[in-house]
Amino acid sequence: MTFAVLITLLVLVLLIGFLLFTNASTDVVIIGSLVLLMLFGVLTPIQALSGFIETGPLMIGGLFVVAAGLRETGMVERVAKLLLGRPNTLSGAQFRLMIPVSVLSGFMNTTAIVAMYLPIVSDWAKRIGVSSSKLYMPLSFSAIFGGQFSQLGTATNLVILGLYIKWSESDQSNWAREIGGGELSSAAEFWGMTASGIPAAILGISFIALFSKWLLPDRVKQMDITDEARRYEVTMRVDPGAALLGKTIEEANLRSLPGLYLFGIERGSTMLHAVGPDECLQENDLLHFAGVLESVVDLTRIRGLTPAEGDSGLHQSRRVLVEAVVSAEAPFIGQTVKQCSFRTTYGAAIIGVFRSGEKRSGKIGNMTLEPGDTLLLDSSAGFARLNKDSRDFYLVSTVEGGRVVRHDRALISGLILLAMIILLITGWTDKVVAVWLAAMAMIGTRCLSGAIARSAINWQVLLTIGGAIGIGQAVQASGLAKIGATGLLDVVSTMADSPRLILASVILITGFLAQFVTNYGAATIMFAIVILIAETLGLRPEPFVFGLMAGAGCNFLTPIGYQTNLMVFGPGGYRFTDFMRLGIPLLVIVIFCATLIIPLVFPFS
Incomplete structure (x- = not known):
């Protein structure tokens, strides 16, 4: 046994040991292993780092940007509703997820499919009340099964x-x-794998759906909704011409967000209480909700609903949701939401209010603001920076995922995705070029900004994949x-x-x-x-x-x-x-x- 073989074997044992028995981050362990292989001369730096310029990592980086563009325009929610629906059981959800993924994977790049499905599954899991850890691994495994359907x-x-x-x-x-x-x-050549690949996929997908409830633990917990959670009161208006018109509350999925309660509908001069699931939505209905922050954020992403109290007036590309806790020195103390000139003074619109220890069911606009109230604001990212030291607020923070959805760009992002898929299937251009062309098109058509695109790339995943390829090189070399x-x-x-x-x-x-x-x-x-x-x-x-x-x-x-x-x-x-x-x-x-x-x-x- 040569020195290089011995070192490689020891590094593999260390790598697996750290991943099995410690909580060390996967990318840190893999990159650390790669450094050891370079240190002892098993790999040259060029060999070790060659994995980072392989087709896979380069494609995945671009696909993160494409997926972010789909999410920022609301296309993710549309695709999820079209393909996945609202199953009643875990096995039903897994079947709905795995069958189309496996079929698609038989004819196009599995990495691209999983990258596109990741944000869809994240949102979908929350809506149907299933731990995402029960869905992510089946997503990957169904794509692997589909890879055995054809030559492609x-x-x-x-x-x-x-x-x-x-x-x-x-x-x-x-x-x-x-x-x-x-x-x-x-x-x-093309269909040789199909004969064994399809039966294996049928049996494998069925096995996952039937037994994963016991074999897969709940590593990612569902949203923890407690009595202490902040519950905002928010009023949303049904826009004229919205796709929601004529749909029932149930059909519009307004009862599917965890921790969110529709306690009334204001229709003209009539206030409807104890709203049932079969109530149909009408133009300019004011929907009064109370719910936890995460679900309120999801509510603001629904196409056809806008905050009834108005918005900040900013362009969609600049708008975000911000939380601000009112201080005792704020000049608007004692005024109602409607009375205070908040938008004029701060360049932000109040769309929700939370008051600790008090449950309300009235209109937000009639609430009198008090010290300690937490305001949910439609503003720009600059609001938090400009007001972090203001005496008017105790605390100001930007809400994660609280950017306003650019629904007007949804069709454009969908066409970009379709064009990318066509390029990947036909091979008219290199796969990496096809993916990054789509990513740049997302930015160029303002489906998302350059800053959002940069933050969308999961560098931990790219480091892990590139490092793993390098370790594979060491085993061979x-x-x-x-x-x-x-x-x-x-x-x-x-x-x-x-x-x-x-x-x-x-x-x-x-x-x-x-x-x-x-x-x-x-x-x-x-x-x-x-x-x-x-x-x-x-x-x-x-x-x-x-x-x-x-x-x-x-x-x-x-x-x-x-x-x-x-x-x-x-x-x-x-x-x-x-x-x-x-x-x-x-x-x-x-x-x-x-x-x-x-x-x-x-x-x-």
Whole structure:
């Protein structure tokens, strides 16, 4: 065992140990491991950092910006309502999520799909009252299953088929042609994985929906609504011509936000109390709500509703929600919300008021402001900066996620997304170029600002993915991967009488190897091995090649094995072992389906 192999092995043990037994951040552990590999000379800085300029991380960075543009324009909420609906059970929610994701993943980049779905799932989970940790991992795993539907499913399929086509056209494949193998038709290349991929996806998705309630813990808790939570009273007006007109309260999803209560509707001179779910909305209805801050923020994002007390008059691109606690020295003490010239004085409009220890059910405009009242303001980001030291307020802070939605740009952001998908599917331009073209188009058409775009990029995810690719390079460069592959060849040579058992072993070992050297690395390492196995045993290579695709796509066991797992690892609040708990049964399902079905489509002899 060489020094490089020993160091790489020790670094891998340390990495897994830190992820398993400590609360250290994943990106810190991975980058720290990469630094150790450079320190001991296993990798040069260029090799170690090459992962950061791979297609995957570069695409993901742009996709974060595209997803932010969709969210800022309200397109995320529209897509969620169209695709996901309002299921009544956890399993129903998971089916609604996983089926379309798996189908889409069969024909376009899985990373792009998961990146686009992440903000959708975050909002949707809150609306249906489900912990997002019950949905993020199924999102990633369903995309992985979909990658086995066709040649386009994952880049790994393309890599393996490219290696096989190049091999089949060389003289090295003469022995395979003699026994009827060595060449694939165009249909076999494109749909070869479908026969085992679809049954595996059906069984795998069904398993997740039926058993994940026990196998996946609630790492991210649902919104904790207590009696002490701040409950604002907010009045929203139904805009003329809004899509909400004629819909019931239930159909408009105004009862689905947790911690938000519609206690009355003011319609002309009539006040409706105890509003039922079947009450239809009419033009200029004033809807009186009381609810926690997070749900009030979501309420302001609904298209067709605007604050009844007016707004700040600022352009949508500058407007944010701000909280301010009224001090005893404020000049508007003793005045009602309607009476005080708050907007003129501060450049902000009061859209909600919270008063500790007092529950009210009247109009906000008639509330007399008192010291200690917390005001929810429609203002600019500069309000907090200008008034943080003001004697009029005890505390001023910008509300997270409280930017005003640019609904007028929703169609534009949707068209940009559609154009990006077309470019990704057709391959008219490079994938990285397609994604960043869409990202720049989002900024250029003012779907979001440059500042929001910069803050939308999750650098922790990018550091983790780039570092993981570098560690995969170390496993190959040090020779550790070759040692493992040679050991596999020695093992399977004892199974010559059972080709299916050999195929199962190939899938299992490839799947395990892919967790640590990435699926690309596992595919490249194992390809030469499976060809040698087939030649040694006198069997056609096709079933082993497609088994190699199945194994390289089994990225269920660790968060570092695949980019989509890394993308959901942080937002889902998962631990390293959570992936194994759900992933091991899924790996067994893939091995079973591939071992059973692939030899029926591509016989061993």
